[in-house]
Amino acid sequence: MKKLIKNSIYILLLALVASCKEEELIVPIGGGSPTIDVKLKPETAHFGDSIPFTVSVADQGVKLSTVKAQLLFNEEVVAEQIIRTKEYGDYSGKLFVPFLKDIPNGSATLKFTLQNVELVKAEKTESLPITRPDFPFLNFVTAAKTYKMERVAANQYELTENLPFKIAGYIEAPAFGSLGNLIQFGWENDAVTQGITQNIPFSNSSSGVYTIAFNTLTYAASPFIIGYAFNGEGMRMLTDDLYAVDIQVTEGQEITIDGIDGLSTWWIDEDYIRQEGGKYYFNASTGKYRFYANFDKSYVFVEAMNGNNLATLNADGTGAIWIIGEGIGKPTVAGNEVGWNTDNALCLAPIGNKRYRVTVVAGQSIRASTINFKFFHQKGWGGEYKNTELSTTSDIIFVGDGTNGRDPGNLGILTGKTLENNAKYEFVVDLSEGNDKAKLTVTKK
Template structure:
């Protein structure tokens, strides 16, 4: 009963306070904004600057803003907001975006006028839009321009004496009285408008061959297709292609488009050669396989979902190497060092064991190493000297006072790896992540 009395008293006080106010200011929704479209194009092209002229007014209520929008179907693709402090004439321009796979059709110009009391008026105007029929396109390669001639609707082509790889971007000239230049470049996965990033055209042989592009579908050619077991590898950098794939141990690997694989360096921890065939050599799982066409080798990393794997609390996942004295395919030309982007992923071999195989003088320095094992490809969790041990007679684990930082590996004083010999480093986490055991075996 007491709570009810208190609430009643509070409501009484509130009514007195409200009653004493001279006025309560709220939007009244007054006025009646009007829009007169004085001029706009009767039709336009994609990539045009669309001019408009409107006259706005109200019934004595101050105006606030005029919003002008361009819609393709129901999607707003361009917009502009103008402050309308005064009644009268306002003009502006909207850019009609040039987009992939958008056919000729009717767009909508939407004018929305609002006054200071939040009352709005909306006017919709149809605007037929069509794709420009460019007479030509320009392929721009290192400052040199090749004219791509029209071969059919939206289809353009140029033939010349090109090398096997040629990178450039494509530029369409301004079309019509209100047109704008449109550029097409590489977005990492394909060709897109509004970019000048180099498109990596490629052909099996050099010489005279055509380069083509379609301004509707954005399909271009030629591109050499690289595949693993029938699935496309994606271009991630110049001459570097990658694919994420589920693999079983001993599964055959069939690469398409990669020529001269006999001369490639093959990481035996992940890939096993048997005659002219290649087989996957690590434990079953998902992996990212990257083909480096310049260095002619494969980089392999374990994955968890769509990300490179890290070490899990139960000892599964992945272990990575960061540090000095190791590098694939050659430590001299591609040492990992303390660059986390170059971290090496040990191959999971089952039973919470991880392996890296090296050749002294080639992929590992014979007389000096200073690297350590990490939980991820980057800084964070790592194996300190209290989390990993070894009984090796040639490799030791640093403790911070024995010549190496805690967890860093070194070569014992007076010892060195035998030049040309192959060594296998295996990290066993079956006893726990803080009880890792490193075994080093000379093959």
């Protein structure tokens, strides 16, 4: 009995010491009866609002832990805030009502959950009607100027003005009502989306007066008219400065290029497109090709295709050969060297009979004194030509073997030799005797 009394006293002393600490070790035994009362919330709200709330919380002598405020759309939580509630009383916060695409006016649910330190909960739910804001106008924000987009119908806004044929910017809706926030719309994954300011690449067939339109419910936007075309086929935008189109062409066919201002000053790859009498003609073998317009470098270039994919070298010697490496690049080495980035691989022009050509100008598109590139079977790593499959009788270019100053298959310029500055050179790879018996000829034109 004495031992039992001693143990009881010891436990009681431990409890008294613990009670003096700022934080108590609580065993969740389920005591208390928490209560929560919603003292403040808006009667209605708009998408994009920050809605304030105030709740009053209490319990029957048991300490409280947290109150969780949630906003639900169709039983899905779309916003949440958790507040620490050490004392009984009033607590306030805000919940952001997300601005979402294609969500009509309706009713959301505000849910408040109070929990005490013994994990007992009390809940309170309130219905909250939510409508889409009827913005009086939108702003179209570009690097040079901010344009006002007028409301022309519910959720529909338009800007009609004298504009360049390409104009990029994001759209910003002003804060609507006393609880509203700025809502921004930008470009992501080839579509308009909310919450970012990545520029939307609007484009028209020509400069002049035209209309930019945007719908804040559906996010439908226009125009995205690309006025660039090859042989009447409109190009698609890959980046702000790079456009492409895939077309089937025949050798010698006239090529029409539309919509590119100042085309006469552009560098056009003559391996694929030759200029003659003010017209353009296809200069490679009949087939399907991807034509590119690079507006950053004022450069038209072409890559061979097989179906819907870029071409690779086939077992029978047809297809494509690609260059990866140093000392070569179009329009210039200085401005666009291929290097060892496979995305920059240069496609040789197929010219028939399993032969492939690249034409360069020394000191411009090829370095005159040092090169270090090689031929590949694809635009990327994989099959490549080494000295065991490639040979040349050139008196100026050699094929590396791993011991002569170049890795196997890499091309170099012979010691004591240089290419003549501003002279044109034609490199041709001939696979007519088999893919493993490739012969390189280098001819000064």
